[in-house]
Amino acid sequence: MALIMDYLVQGGQMLLMLLLAPLLTGWVRVLKAQLLRRRGPSLLQPYRDLLKLLRKEVVLADSASWLFRVAPYIIFAAIWVAASLIPTFAGGLLFNWTADLIAIVALLGAARFFLALAGLDVGTSFGGIGSSREMMIASLAEPAMLMVVFTLSLLAGSTGLTTVAHFMQVADVGLRVSLALALLALLMVAIAENARIPVDNPATHLELTMVHEAMVLEYSGRHLALIELAASLKLLLYISLISCIFAPWGMASVGEEGMVYLVGIAAYIGKLAVGGFLLALFETSIAKMRVFRVDQFLGAALMLGLLGALLLFVSRSL
Amino acid sequence: MNATASLQTVLEAGQPVAEHRPWPRVIVTPELWTTLSEGLARGSWTLLGLWGESGTVHLAVYEAPGEFGIASLPCPDGRFPSVGRLHPPAQRLERTIADLVGLQPVDAPDSRPWLDHDRWPVRHPLGSATPPSQTLPPYRFLPVIGESLHQIPVGPVHAGIIEPGHFRFTANGEAVVRLEERLGYVHKGIESLLQGASLEKAARLVGRVSGDSTVAYALAFARAVEAATETEIPVRAHGLRALMAELERLANHFGDIGAICNDAAFALMLAHCAVLREQVLRASMACFGHRLLMDRIVPGGVATDLPVDGIAILREFIAGCRRQFPPLVELYDNTASLQQRTVDTGFVKPALIQQFGCGGPIGRAGGRTFDARCQPGYPPYDELEFTIPRRTDSDVNSRIWLRIGEVEQSLALIEQILERLPSGPVHGALNMPGRMGEGVALVEGFRGDILVWLRLNADSTVARCHPRDPSWFQWPVLEAAIENNIVADFPLCNKSFNGSYSGHDL
Numbered sequence: 012m013a014l015i016m017d018y019l020v021q022g023g024q025m026l027l028m029l030l031l032a033p034l035l036t037g038w039v040r041v042l043k044a045q046l047l048r049r050r051g052p053s054l055l056q057p058y059r060d061l062l063k064l065l066r067k068e069v070v071l072a073d074s075a076s077w078l079f080r081v082a083p084y085i086i087f088a089a090i091w092v093a094a095s096l097i098p099t100f101a102g103g104l105l106f107n108w109t110a111d112l113i114a115i116v117a118l119l120g121a122a123r124f125f126l127a128l129a130g131l132d133v134g135t136s137f138g139g140i141g142s143s144r145e146m147m148i149a150s151l152a153e154p155a156m157l158m159v160v161f162t163l164s165l166l167a168g169s170t171g172l173t174t175v176a177h178f179m180q181v182a183d184v185g186l187r188v189s190l191a192l193a194l195l196a197l198l199m200v201a202i203a204e205n206a207r208i209p210v211d212n213p214a215t216h217l218e219l220t221m222v223h224e225a226m227v228l229e230y231s232g233r234h235l236a237l238i239e240l241a242a243s244l245k246l247l248l249y250i251s252l253i254s255c256i257f258a259p260w261g262m263a264s265v266g267e268e269g270m271v272y273l274v275g276i277a278a279y280i281g282k283l284a285v286g287g288f289l290l291a292l293f294e295t296s297i298a299k300m301r302v303f304r305v306d307q308f309l310g311a312a313l314m315l316g317l318l319g320a321l322l323l324f325v326s327r328s329l
Numbered sequence: 330m331n332a333t334a335s336l337q338t339v340l341e342a343g344q345p346v347a348e349h350r351p352w353p354r355v356i357v358t359p360e361l362w363t364t365l366s367e368g369l370a371r372g373s374w375t376l377l378g379l380w381g382e383s384g385t386v387h388l389a390v391y392e393a394p395g396e397f398g399i400a401s402l403p404c405p406d407g408r409f410p411s412v413g414r415l416h417p418p419a420q421r422l423e424r425t426i427a428d429l430v431g432l433q434p435v436d437a438p439d440s441r442p443w444l445d446h447d448r449w450p451v452r453h454p455l456g457s458a459t460p461p462s463q464t465l466p467p468y469r470f471l472p473v474i475g476e477s478l479h480q481i482p483v484g485p486v487h488a489g490i491i492e493p494g495h496f497r498f499t500a501n502g503e504a505v506v507r508l509e510e511r512l513g514y515v516h517k518g519i520e521s522l523l524q525g526a527s528l529e530k531a532a533r534l535v536g537r538v539s540g541d542s543t544v545a546y547a548l549a550f551a552r553a554v555e556a557a558t559e560t561e562i563p564v565r566a567h568g569l570r571a572l573m574a575e576l577e578r579l580a581n582h583f584g585d586i587g588a589i590c591n592d593a594a595f596a597l598m599l600a601h602c603a604v605l606r607e608q609v610l611r612a613s614m615a616c617f618g619h620r621l622l623m624d625r626i627v628p629g630g631v632a633t634d635l636p637v638d639g640i641a642i643l644r645e646f647i648a649g650c651r652r653q654f655p656p657l658v659e660l661y662d663n664t665a666s667l668q669q670r671t672v673d674t675g676f677v678k679p680a681l682i683q684q685f686g687c688g689g690p691i692g693r694a695g696g697r698t699f700d701a702r703c704q705p706g707y708p709p710y711d712e713l714e715f716t717i718p719r720r721t722d723s724d725v726n727s728r729i730w731l732r733i734g735e736v737e738q739s740l741a742l743i744e745q746i747l748e749r750l751p752s753g754p755v756h757g758a759l760n761m762p763g764r765m766g767e768g769v770a771l772v773e774g775f776r777g778d779i780l781v782w783l784r785l786n787a788d789s790t791v792a793r794c795h796p797r798d799p800s801w802f803q804w805p806v807l808e809a810a811i812e813n814n815i816v817a818d819f820p821l822c823n824k825s826f827n828g829s830y831s832g833h834d835l
Contacts, residue, residue, distance in 0.1 A: 047600035136481040140816070143502075209666060212594040216489030217820040219481075220592075228488075298667040299594035302503060302817040 020272070021105040025095040027276070028251075032094075032243035033057035035250070035283055042291035057243065061236050069232035074134040082129035083230065083237040086122045090241045093118035094248040098255050100275035101263035102173040111170035112160045115252075116153065119204070122241070123149055130226030137218050141225025144302060148210065148222065151309035152203045155196055158316025162193040163256065165323045172252075176259040192319035194257055199312035201249040205242070207290065209300040210308065213242075220299070250286035251279075258282060336374055336392035339364060343400060349767040350556040351705075354387075354399040362402045363410050365390060370415035375686035375699075377771070378780045378797040379412060379422040381430035383456055387795075388412065389769070389780060391686070395704050399769065399782070404432055411437040418685045418802055429520065431456035441468060444513040444834060454521045470509050473499040478506055481816065485514045492830035496819070503815040508808045515834040523794040528554060528759075531791045532627055535781065538796050539832030540621065544577040545774030546796060547626040549781040552707065553794075554628035557768030557785050558760045565753045566630035567708040568746050572643070573613075573622045573631075574773075575739040575746070579650075580609040580621075581775040582690075582732040582739070585827050589729055590661065592820045593670040601657050605650060612646040615639070630756030640747050647740055654740075658733055671726040675810040675822030679723055685806050688777020688799040690731040691826055695723035701773035713745050725825040761789050776800060776829060798832030 037054045044051025053059075071080070093115045096106050123145065130142035164170040166189065167178035203210045206223035215221060218228070227238050255262070261278025263271040300308060343355030357365070365388060368374050377389035377397070386409045388400045402409050411434035413420035423434040424443035431453035447465040451458045473480075478499050485493035493514040499507045519538055523531050535550040536543045548570055555562060587602025610620040616639040617625045625632050661667060682695035692699060700717045702710040718734030720727040769782045777799030784792040803826055810822045 043596075047596055048604070049600060136479070139479075140481070208594045214596075215594065216487070217592060218483060218488050219819050220817045295597055297595075298590070298664060298670055300666065301670060302815060304669070 017105045020101060021095070024099055024101070024104055025091070027099065028094045028244060028247060029091065029240075031280075031283065032240065032247045033061060035247050035287055036243040038284065038287045039246075039291050042288055043295060046291060046295045057239075061240060064231075064236035064239065065233050067232045069234055072133050072135070072229050074132075075229070076132055078125075079129050079132045079229075080234070082125045082132075083234040083241075085125045087237040087241045087244075089118045089122040089125075090244045090248065093122075094244050094251070096172065097248060097251045098173050098176050098259075098262060099251050100279040101272060102176050102259075103264055104173075107171065107173040112163070112172055112175075113157075113170055115172075115248075116156050116160065119245070119248075120149070120153060122245075126223075126226055126238075129230075133229045135229060137221070137225045137228050140219075141222055141228070144222045145226060148203050148305055148309065151306055151313055152200050155309060155313040155316045156200045156204075158313060158320050159193045159197045159200070162189050162316065162319040162323055165320060165327065166190070172255060176255050176262060177264075179256060180259040180262065189319040189323040190257075192315045192322070194253070196312045196316035196319065197253060197256075199308065199315070201253065202293075203305070203309055203312075205246045205249060208294040209297050210305050212299050220302075247283070250283055250290075254279075254282040254286060333373070336368075336390060336396045336398055339368070340398045340400065346401070346767065348557075348765055349399070349769070350559065352397040352399060352769055354401060354767065354769075357400045357402055359402065359410055362388070362400065362412075365400055366410070366412045366415045366419075369412065369419070372684065375683075376412075376416060376418050376802070377686070377778070378782070378795070378801075379419050379426070380782070380795040380797065381426040381432050381455070382793045383430065384432075386426060386432055387782065389782070389797075391699075393699075393704075397705055397771070407431065408433045408435050410435050413437050413439070416684075418805065421805065422801065429453065429455045444516050446513055446516075449516075449518075454518060455524075468511065470497050470511075471507070473507055475501070475506065477501055485511075494830050498816060498819070500816050503817065505811050505814055505816055505819070508811045508819070510804055510808060512804065512830060513834050515831050517831075517835065519835050520793075520795060523791050526791050528628055528785075528789060528791070531783075531794060533624055535794065535796050536624055536626075538835065539798060539829040540623075541581055542577070542774040542776060542779065542798075542829070542832065543621055543623045544573045544626060545772050545779050546781070547624070548574060549770045549772035549774075549779045549796070550783070550794070551626050551628045552770035552772060553768040553781045553783050554759065554785070555768070556770060557766035557783060558762060558789075559766075560629065560757065560759045562630045562757050563754045564708075564751050565634075566755045566757075568750045569631045569635060569755060570626055571709050571713075572635075572743060572746050572750075573617065573625055575742050576609055576613050577622060578739050578775045579736060579743075580606050580613075582736050583609065585824070586657075586661075586729055586732050586736075588827075589671070589725065589821065589824045590667060592824045593667055595664065595667050598657065598661065598667075601653070601660075605653060605657075608646060608649060612642055615642050627756070629759050630754070632756070634755045635750075640750070643743060643747060647743055650736075650740055654736065661729065661733075668726065670818075670821060671729060671825075672724060674725045674814060674818050675728075675825055676722075676724045676813075677806055677810045679721060681806060681809055682723065685802045687802050687806055689773075689775065689803075690728055690735065690777075691803050691806070692777060693718060694720045694727040694731040696721045699778070701771045701778040705771055707770075707772070709746065709749075712749070713742055715742050715745075725821055728825040759789075763787055765792070774799065776827070776832075777803070796832075796835070798829050798835075800828040800830075800833040804828045804833060 037057045041051045096110050127142040127145050130138035163175050167175040211222040263275035340355045343357040346354045369376050375391045377391050379388050386402050391397050413423045414436050420439050421443050426432050428442050428445035452461045481498040483496040485495045495511040497509045536547040538546050583602045583606040587599035590598035613622050614620045617633050679696035715738045718731050764787050767784045772779050780797040783794035786792045807826050811819055
């Protein structure tokens with residue numbers, strides 16, 4: 012019985028992530044439009060866009076190989092699995108015990124690898140530019156992310172997210188310099204990973220400035236729908252990750268009953284709304300940085316993560 | 330001929346054309362033509378235009394501070410000495426002459442076609458207009474030699490809804506090694522349509538050469554017609570024309586300031602500037618009955634008078650701008666992330682700006698002082714007080730600041746015009762002398778100086794009319810502006826130029 016419940020909760024979590032992801036994207040878009048004093052599209056517009064794309068036929072470039080066709084499914088699957096590993100409204104989900112933060116980083120890395128390959132595979136110059144820029148960003152964002160993971164695991168004694176969240180929730184953590192540094196680093200990585208301003212502009216039509224959009228420029232139909240959905244899921248994943256680690260309040264624990272889960276879901280949606288609002292506010296207040304400045308931005312994230320881990324290590328062992 | 334002679338002395342050696350106004354037009358010998366080319370190459374004069382008609386090429390030249398002239402070279406054998414050989418700004422104009430009229434520049438360094446993409450039903454539409462007998466060889470882009478270089482073709486169809494143009498980048502990673510433009514995709518054959526058109530039809534056509542500058546084009550055409558027919562128009566019409574011209578400048582500068590910032594993903598500026606632009610358009614609609622002021626300026630005056638409440642509407646609009654614009658300027662000035670993108674990006678050497686005679690904000694951000702409202706000047710600007718903003722740093726940032734400065738000047742100009750707007754008629758009849766006449770006018774649009782040259786038949790239809798967009802001398806400079814920049818900064822440089830495709834491709 013308990014196992015069935017575990018499956019139900021885990022399944023519910025996966026479904027919830029999938030359903031909420033476009034809503035979060037729509038929410039950020041609406042907020043950004045309102046901040047610019049525009050009315051903005053409906054909250055449900057991303058769902059309509061996905062439906063529209065699913066109904067459209069796929070146009071493939073002559074130069075595209077099987078890799079280009081397969082990549083969207085791999086990318087979507089990897090990111091969906093990664094998202095399902097994050098404790099959102101409840102900790103201690105079935106999958107939480109099978110994979111930790113490092114597995115999440117690896118899954119995201121795999122998705123990115125295939126996206127970059129697909130960008131190169133199609134053979135257009137924009138795909139190549141996008142892939143090369145994406146790899147430049149990744150080469151700094153991934154180590155920075157790992158540094159954050161190390162900081163957290165040093166502190167909580169585990170790389171498992173449920174343990175980390177539980178530790179932050181229950182233990183008397185207090186204010187710690189390492190945690191602040193890790194939060195800052197994680198925020199910077201999240202912005203870069205999700206192709207948001209100032210690293211990339213998700214709304215641009217200027218081919219020459221694109222990073223993420225340049226790689227997916229040749230996709231259409233259901234392939235594009237999967238990629239868009241994966242991008243929305245990734246944004247949801249990062250906001251969930253940040254709120255699970257740094258604001259785990261209201262999260263239900265495993266084995267609890269109905270109402271607690273409902274409270275957990277409400278708290279989770281509240282956190283997403285706040286996260287989306289902060290993202291929209293930040294994006295509106297800043298211009299995109301020069302492509303060659305991105306390495307400095309992410310280099311700073313890497314250093315912050317490293318500093319956090321080092322501080323903790325030094326204060327522990329000496 | 331003395332190598333350092335003034336333009337006047339050089340032109341006096343030619344044979345003047347009596348019916349041309351207001352500048353002198355002289356028929357010159359090939360020797361004199363070469364002297365002029367050498368003077369242009371030396372930098373004594375600035376090239377204002379180079380165009381052809383069947384059997385003749387015309388060269389419009391400006392000598393600072395205030396001398397203008399046109400030299401015409403008959404070329405009975407269909408060839409003329411290349412100006413571009415000595416003075417690069419003339420090269421694309423010569424290629425265009427070869428495409429449209431069929432006159433060949435001798436010893437021209439670049440003999441590739443320019444506007445003719447081999448898609449027209451005729452060759453040389455302004456000359457022989459014969460169906461093509463054979464296809465043109467494929468267009469060759471300039472070769473680039475070096476290791477690890479790759480090409481990025483961009484356009485003519487872009488990801489956004491903008492005009493078509495092809496940009497061929499050769500890059501080493503992100504660094505641009507060379508940019509070569511290819512334009513001509515929106516050639517509409519306006520010059521052919523103008524031949525034989527009635528004045529009314531021609532005014533509408535010229536007003537549509539580049540839609541964002543419709544007022545400036547209509548004004549230039551009207552002034553050229555009035556020069557050719559020696560017509561004096563009512564003073565109130567001068568005031569209303571200047572009102573419209575400044576409204577158009579405001580609308581475009583607001584749009585450009587916002588659009589440049591938007592290309593650095595700073596959408597906030599675009600959103601606010603778009604509101605300001607919309608206010609201009611609504612004020613234009615309320616005062617003159619057309620949001621973009623199309624067909625409001627006609628030869629002889631203006632088509633619509635200001636309504637009774639027009640002055641009040643415009644005063645209120647100015648007050649609104651004065652309230653809303655300074656906080657935006659402050660926002661631009663205080664957003665470090667935005668300045669980081671614009672400062673030092675897209676730098677053009679002032680010497681190059683001078684050589685190409687770039688007009689408008691691009692020229693004046695790079696050290697030029699030329700403004701057609703002062704030189705040659707036209708009413709009512711001679712009675713108005715305004716300063717022309719000028720900078721020398723010549724980067725994207727300076728082009729934004731220059732536009733900000735011009736916005737402030739335009740607001741002040743509108744106030745002055747409203748204060749002293751005389752009453753009276755707004756349209757007068759044209760003198761129809763019943764003989765041929767030629768006229769030329771230079772008008773300051775928001776992009777720079779627009780030249781319109783025309784010849785009227787005795788029945789006052791247009792025999793030949795050539796509108797020259799300021800973009801002709803700005804597009805080539807953009808190729809230089811992107812040097813030493815990275816590929817991703819091109820949209821920013823391009824938007825800070827905001828060249829017209831339509832006006833250039835004609």
